[in-house]
Amino acid sequence: MNEQAAPVGGEPQMRRRVELVVNGQRRSAEIENRLLLVHFLRETLGLTGTHVGCDTTSCGACTVRLQGTPVKSCTMFAVQADGLAVTTVEGLAQGGKLNPVQEGFKEEHGLQCGFCTPGMMLVSAALLEENPNPTEEEIRFAISGNICRCTGYQNIVKAVQWAAQKTQSEQAATTVA
Amino acid sequence: MAVVEEKVTTWLGRSVKRKEDDRFLQGRGNYIEDIKLPGMLYMAILRSPYAHARILSIDTAAAMQVPGVVAVVTGADLVAHKLAWMPTLSGDTQAVLATDKVRMQGQEVACVIAEDVYTAHDALGLIDVDYEPLPVVTNPQQALAEGAPVIRDDKEGKTDNRIYHWEAGDQGATERAFAQADRVVSIGMHYPRCHPSPLECCGCVADVNPASGKVTIYMTSQAPHAHRTVFALVTGLPEQNIQIISPDLGGGFGNKVPIYPGYVVATAASLLIGRPVKWIEDRTGNLISTGFARDFYMDGELALRQDGKMLGLRVNMLSDQGYAYADAQPSKFKAGLFHVVTGSYDIPAAHVVTDGAYTNKAPGGVAYRCSFRVTEASFFIERLVQKAAYELGLDPAELRRLNFIQPEQFPYTSATGFVYDSGDYERALDLALEKVGYRELRQEQAKLRQEGKGKLLGIGLASFTEVVGAGPGRQFDILGIRMFDSAELRVHPTGKAILKLGVKSQGQGHETTFAQIVSNELGIPPQDVMVQEGDTDNTPYGLGTYASRSTPTGGAATAVVARELREKAKRIAAHLLEAAAEDLEWELGRFFVRGTPDRGVTIQDVAFAAYTNLPEGMQAGLEGVHYYDPPNMTYPFGSYVVVVDIDAGTGQWKVRRVVAVDDCGVRINPMIVEGQIMGGLTEGLGMAAMELITFDEEGNCIGSNFMDYLLPTSMETPHFDLFETVTPSPHHPIGCKGVGESATVGSPAAYVNAVIDALAPYEITNIDMPVTSDKVWEALRSKGVGA
Numbered sequence: 001m002n003e004q005a006a007p008v009g010g011e012p013q014m015r016r017r018v019e020l021v022v023n024g025q026r027r028s029a030e031i032e033n034r035l036l037l038v039h040f041l042r043e044t045l046g047l048t049g050t051h052v053g054c055d056t057t058s059c060g061a062c063t064v065r066l067q068g069t070p071v072k073s074c075t076m077f078a079v080q081a082d083g084l085a086v087t088t089v090e091g092l093a094q095g096g097k098l099n100p101v102q103e104g105f106k107e108e109h110g111l112q113c114g115f116c117t118p119g120m121m122l123v124s125a126a127l128l129e130e131n132p133n134p135t136e137e138e139i140r141f142a143i144s145g146n147i148c149r150c151t152g153y154q155n156i157v158k159a160v161q162w163a164a165q166k167t168q169s170e171q172a173a174t175t176v177a
Numbered sequence: 178m179a180v181v182e183e184k185v186t187t188w189l190g191r192s193v194k195r196k197e198d199d200r201f202l203q204g205r206g207n208y209i210e211d212i213k214l215p216g217m218l219y220m221a222i223l224r225s226p227y228a229h230a231r232i233l234s235i236d237t238a239a240a241m242q243v244p245g246v247v248a249v250v251t252g253a254d255l256v257a258h259k260l261a262w263m264p265t266l267s268g269d270t271q272a273v274l275a276t277d278k279v280r281m282q283g284q285e286v287a288c289v290i291a292e293d294v295y296t297a298h299d300a301l302g303l304i305d306v307d308y309e310p311l312p313v314v315t316n317p318q319q320a321l322a323e324g325a326p327v328i329r330d331d332k333e334g335k336t337d338n339r340i341y342h343w344e345a346g347d348q349g350a351t352e353r354a355f356a357q358a359d360r361v362v363s364i365g366m367h368y369p370r371c372h373p374s375p376l377e378c379c380g381c382v383a384d385v386n387p388a389s390g391k392v393t394i395y396m397t398s399q400a401p402h403a404h405r406t407v408f409a410l411v412t413g414l415p416e417q418n419i420q421i422i423s424p425d426l427g428g429g430f431g432n433k434v435p436i437y438p439g440y441v442v443a444t445a446a447s448l449l450i451g452r453p454v455k456w457i458e459d460r461t462g463n464l465i466s467t468g469f470a471r472d473f474y475m476d477g478e479l480a481l482r483q484d485g486k487m488l489g490l491r492v493n494m495l496s497d498q499g500y501a502y503a504d505a506q507p508s509k510f511k512a513g514l515f516h517v518v519t520g521s522y523d524i525p526a527a528h529v530v531t532d533g534a535y536t537n538k539a540p541g542g543v544a545y546r547c548s549f550r551v552t553e554a555s556f557f558i559e560r561l562v563q564k565a566a567y568e569l570g571l572d573p574a575e576l577r578r579l580n581f582i583q584p585e586q587f588p589y590t591s592a593t594g595f596v597y598d599s600g601d602y603e604r605a606l607d608l609a610l611e612k613v614g615y616r617e618l619r620q621e622q623a624k625l626r627q628e629g630k631g632k633l634l635g636i637g638l639a640s641f642t643e644v645v646g647a648g649p650g651r652q653f654d655i656l657g658i659r660m661f662d663s664a665e666l667r668v669h670p671t672g673k674a675i676l677k678l679g680v681k682s683q684g685q686g687h688e689t690t691f692a693q694i695v696s697n698e699l700g701i702p703p704q705d706v707m708v709q710e711g712d713t714d715n716t717p718y719g720l721g722t723y724a725s726r727s728t729p730t731g732g733a734a735t736a737v738v739a740r741e742l743r744e745k746a747k748r749i750a751a752h753l754l755e756a757a758a759e760d761l762e763w764e765l766g767r768f769f770v771r772g773t774p775d776r777g778v779t780i781q782d783v784a785f786a787a788y789t790n791l792p793e794g795m796q797a798g799l800e801g802v803h804y805y806d807p808p809n810m811t812y813p814f815g816s817y818v819v820v821v822d823i824d825a826g827t828g829q830w831k832v833r834r835v836v837a838v839d840d841c842g843v844r845i846n847p848m849i850v851e852g853q854i855m856g857g858l859t860e861g862l863g864m865a866a867m868e869l870i871t872f873d874e875e876g877n878c879i880g881s882n883f884m885d886y887l888l889p890t891s892m893e894t895p896h897f898d899l900f901e902t903v904t905p906s907p908h909h910p911i912g913c914k915g916v917g918e919s920a921t922v923g924s925p926a927a928y929v930n931a932v933i934d935a936l937a938p939y940e941i942t943n944i945d946m947p948v949t950s951d952k953v954w955e956a957l958r959s960k961g962v963g964a
Binding site: 145 | 194195197198199200201202203204205206208210211295374375376377378425426427428430459460461683684685686848849851852853855856857858859860882883884888890891892894896897
């Protein structure tokens with residue numbers, strides 16, 4: 001095996017400084033232009049809750065929310081997110097309190113290996129903000145860009161329904177109060 | 178009003194919420210790609226574009242010039258270290274990096290190790306390999322034909338592509354049965370190549386400490402202990418210096434059972450460079466090079482009396498193994514447990530003939546969520562039984578009922594030598610038929626057929642029996658290592674416990690289920706029992722998790738070791754209570770003096786005393802280890818009914834209903850069991866309807882990414898209605914049978930039977946999986962139906 005250190009000389013990669021708001025915090029770094037958003041989150045920022053499953057935008061394990069909209073961070077450059085707000089699974093809980101979607105996934109056994117779960121929960125949270133009381137069909141459509149190999153989706157649907165109900169009953173309680 | 182807490186008397190059958198969820202829900206899992214070590218380098222693999230070619234030269238000079246590249250490794254480098262080839266789990270050999278030839282598309286040819294993963298990939302493109310293409314073999318029929326190119330010419334004296342010929346059952350008795358038959362029904366089919374495709378690909382971080390010689394390999398392993406032993410054998414490194422740590426796994430389904438070249442090269446590179454090396458497979462690498470599943474060609478016949486009684490079964494199976502025989506399967510069984518093909522039926526005579534052949538395709542043949550080829554066997558018999566029913570003019574449910582092994586026949590020795598532990602097949606089928614409304618569906622079907630408006634309704638049944646939980650060690654071994662499993666249990670002074678296991682969860686919820694087994698035996702609640710797996714330095718030796726064996730083996734070991742601890746605890750309790758041990762009684766979590774229920778001590782009291790206040794002469798501590806060698810396999814079973822609607826004009830089919838009755842013996846955590854079943858029903862739908870790894874005539878893999886290799890999404894996946902019967906395993910300490918794979922084994926036949934049932938009036942008797950709409954449309958059109 002040839003172990004000598006490589007001499008200097010290849011094409012230098014273009015770099016640029018980006019600044020994003022990630023889970024409410026301003027994060028800035030100088031990065032290669034070609035750095036994928038998922039690698040910026042995982043490697044540059046150390047937020048490893050976002051996963052890579054397929055490299056081709058097919059499975060949704062890398063889903064994050066960009067300005068609130070679910071996107072697949074494996075098929076987007078970090079520089080494209082410059083100046084924008086990103087939410088990852090690490091930003092789902094607020095003030096030490098789990099998001100109802102997180103609670104729902106546990107209550108209804110909506111996860112097994114946990115690899116698709118961050119993406120699934122982010123898509124579900126986005127759905128519930130838009131549509132607080134979705135039908136099963138609407139939930140299935142919303143999560144259809146995210147593949148789960150373990151659960152067969154039925155308990156994920158129930159988890160989202162659980163979260164919808166919890167959110168509504170909390171809101172009702174607040175209104176009464 | 179006082180709240181009376183219900184007294185817990187058992188932890189079996191309780192849907193305890195999963196302990197492992199909290200970290201996954203917060204993005205705090207620890208998967209292989211999350212592991213980052215100081216000074217870590219990154220490895221990328223260059224793969225062959227050809228399915229079969231001679232390597233004339235490899236030029237790595239330009240790749241080495243890329244800043245940040247630390248090393249480029251080729252097969253020639255590995256030859257010097259005797260690492261160019263490695264053994265497979267079936268005792269064959271597989272190239273680590275190709276030296277003489279490439280024998281499949283996607284074969285590992287060279288690796289770049291660099292300061293970051295982008296640089297490693299940049300350099301891959303600069304490696305210049307000169308190939309001389311060779312004739313390609315893409316199926317086993319070609320492989321065994323006269324004059325076929327010999328794929329494994331690296332093996333001395335190898336002059337053909339045959340790997341094995343293996344038979345089971347009694348040929349003479351089977352011939353006699355066929356001679357007496359009124360009817361012989363035959364079927365032929367290909368169970369196509371598919372892929373387990375866990376959402377997380379494979380990978381490792383190899384960390385060799387140059388000072389101490391310690392080799393720590395974090396890797397995606399379903400069988401870390403077995404892998405440690407194989408690493409020791411392959412590399413010659415002393416086994417005590419090798420530590421395999423299998424972290425959280427993003428699914429496995431059999432894909433993470435074999436050892437892959439990437440693990441070996443990364444470890445060798447770390448050894449030679451003296452820095453940690455990380456390799457994370459990409460999805461294409463995963464699909465084209467790692468353990469595929471199935472690829473069995475099956476032909477067979479069923480001999481029947483006119484009244485429907487089955488007399489004999491004959492099956493010929495030809496297996497496409499790819500360029501290496503690399504199934505992880507018991508060494509005595511060349512085609513895995515395929516010979517369980519008599520299924521749920523009392524068939525007095527059977528003869529199974531199996532052959533395996535090399536082709537220019539990826540090695541594997543791993544069980545994709547099934548116990549050593551049981552899926553193929555179950556699919557075959559369930560498809561054949563349906564065809565036999567049509568030919569005899571019987572309802573498929575009726576023919577099954579006529580031939581089921583009866584409850585009083587257990588333990589039942591099958592014609593191929595399996596000893597079924599327990600079962601009540603008719604009860605499961607009856608429940609499934611009742612829940613689906615079978616009679617009404619048949620009426621609806623008859624009405625639709627009469628109307629003839631192009632709406633087809635199909636009802637498919639499958640009454641499967643699985644065989645899982647290998648050992649017993651006397652019969653089952655992998656590379657000579659007997660298939661037992663183990664549990665080590667330690668109760669701390671404060672009454673909390675740690676349970677260490679030789680098996681390894683990939684999402685099955687072991688941290689909860691196995692804690693419940695301890696809870697059930699000792700009364701320590703699940704939240705107080707930490708379950709540790711996957712670290713070979715810190716868990717007892719075991720063969721790992723696949724073939725639905727964790728609960729049958731590791732779960733049994735857990736129950737037994739906990740009972741052993743309870744025996745010691747009883748003697749300590751006697752000491753504390755100043756009573757004779759024989760006078761003590763046990764209620765969950767507490768010993769008390771017989772006749773004086775108030776005079777007692779809790780398990781927590783006893784645990785504290787085990788470190789502070791012992792009887793004279795007793796060793797301190799409350800811990801033990803048990804290696805469990807099961808006396809027999811377990812035989813989970815069930816009946817599934819699938820209802821489909823087909824549009825005759827387009828061939829499109831949609832699942833209307835799935836009713837699944839599963840009997841896996843005693844259920845420890847019903848929520849987790851149902852999760853396993855629903856996952857299996859979904860993967861079964863994938864195989865039946867869309868999952869396919871196929872090849873063109875040049876050996877190019879079609880199905881090398883998730884745009885071509887289709888997996889069920891939430892849109893295709895139907896709602897499942899689950900029901901249960903409970904027939905405990907008589908030999909398992911808590912009556913469990915294992916369930917992880919039942920639904921993948923049982924359901925493909927139910928889906929396909931449903932489609933074929935709809936098409937039966939048109940004399941369409943088979944469509945090979947995946948049963949896509951275009952195939953259905955073609956089949957209908959060939960019979961003059963539809964557009």
